[in-house]
Amino acid sequence: MSIAVKTMRKGEKAELAVKFSYGFRGRTVPESIELGASADSNLVIQFELIAWKSVVDVTGDKKVLKKIVRAGEGFDHPDEGSVVKVAYTGKFEDGSIFERKGSTEEPFEYVALEEQVNEGLDRAILSMKKGEQALVTMRTNSVGLDDSVVSTNSVLSYEVELIDFTKDKPFWKMNACEKLEACESTKNDGNSLFKTGRFWCASKKYEKAEKYVQFDHCFTDEEKSSVNALRLSCYLNNAACKLRLGDYSGATKFCTKALDLDPCNIKALYRRSQAYLKSCDFDEAESDINKALILQPENRDVKLVYKELKDKQKEYKVYQAEISRTMLSRMA
Numbered sequence: 001m002s003i004a005v006k007t008m009r010k011g012e013k014a015e016l017a018v019k020f021s022y023g024f025r026g027r028t029v030p031e032s033i034e035l036g037a038s039a040d041s042n043l044v045i046q047f048e049l050i051a052w053k054s055v056v057d058v059t060g061d062k063k064v065l066k067k068i069v070r071a072g073e074g075f076d077h078p079d080e081g082s083v084v085k086v087a088y089t090g091k092f093e094d095g096s097i098f099e100r101k102g103s104t105e106e107p108f109e110y111v112a113l114e115e116q117v118n119e120g121l122d123r124a125i126l127s128m129k130k131g132e133q134a135l136v137t138m139r140t141n142s143v144g145l146d147d148s149v150v151s152t153n154s155v156l157s158y159e160v161e162l163i164d165f166t167k168d169k170p171f172w173k174m175n176a177c178e179k180l181e182a183c184e185s186t187k188n189d190g191n192s193l194f195k196t197g198r199f200w201c202a203s204k205k206y207e208k209a210e211k212y213v214q215f216d217h218c219f220t221d222e223e224k225s226s227v228n229a230l231r232l233s234c235y236l237n238n239a240a241c242k243l244r245l246g247d248y249s250g251a252t253k254f255c256t257k258a259l260d261l262d263p264c265n266i267k268a269l270y271r272r273s274q275a276y277l278k279s280c281d282f283d284e285a286e287s288d289i290n291k292a293l294i295l296q297p298e299n300r301d302v303k304l305v306y307k308e309l310k311d312k313q314k315e316y317k318v319y320q321a322e323i324s325r326t327m328l329s330r331m332a
Helices: 119-126 176-195 199-212 221-245 248-261 266-278 282-295 300-331
Strands: 013-019 042-048 055-057 064-070 083-091 097-101 108-111 133-139 155-166
Touching: 064 119, 083 119, 119 133, 119 155, 119 199, 176 199, 176 221, 199 221, 221 248, 221 266, 248 266, 266 282, 266 300, 282 300
Parallel strands: none
Antiparallel strands: 013 042, 055 064, 064 133, 083 097, 083 108, 083 155, 133 155
């Protein structure tokens, strides 16, 4: 049934024919079913899909899950820096309440991704639409809550309603001076988050900061120099975040953008070589490391990555040789 229901539409009725042995494999047979049935006989199951609740993997690793209880309005949702109005109740596995904030009449107001609520809940709220109600579940070790408040590795649930939100002034409504100030301020926010180890939040800040200056047609020639410096800093810092998060394709992307602005940038070559190395793309890693060594032959960090690359290449050659010997022995 769990397989078949994924192919159905709301209101659809279906009849399944399932082998008895398959339908109850590894399960306790209900008392209402005659035990005298042969393992080769068929079960006929009639059922109707009345409704369902969507479950969203907020973080992509199943550590924070959101089940939509009531759909929201429209298509827009908050982003980092939005002023958010919510009502939520946090509960332990046994149903006891450990936190309650806001109500429909007097919502709790905070700024998204400013460390005012725990990160797992914050990220879930960013995925919600106005008026949406959801049940958010997470483990305490995935959201960095204080151990004095909750026990390690316990499951928490939040009943959340996103009542309203207000986004920052959009960058296309800003003048050149406002864009530069907003970019610098948001980048500094990212730096502060990076220093505290909140790499996902920092990455979002750097992405937002770069958006303020992604189009340079409104800047003077003198301002364009500052714009390029800010862009370069955002790309490099975001690449560092992606490396810490294990997102090596993301790190490669932002390093490449940095190198488009400054082809001889050591940090970009160094970080991209790290990303290539972690992805086992040894040829690309070697190309970047060699370029970096030409520019700065005595750079200690680059030399360490070069040594790591050579060690990985040796390990890979040994692995290939073992595979070849195994294949030849089987052929013989």
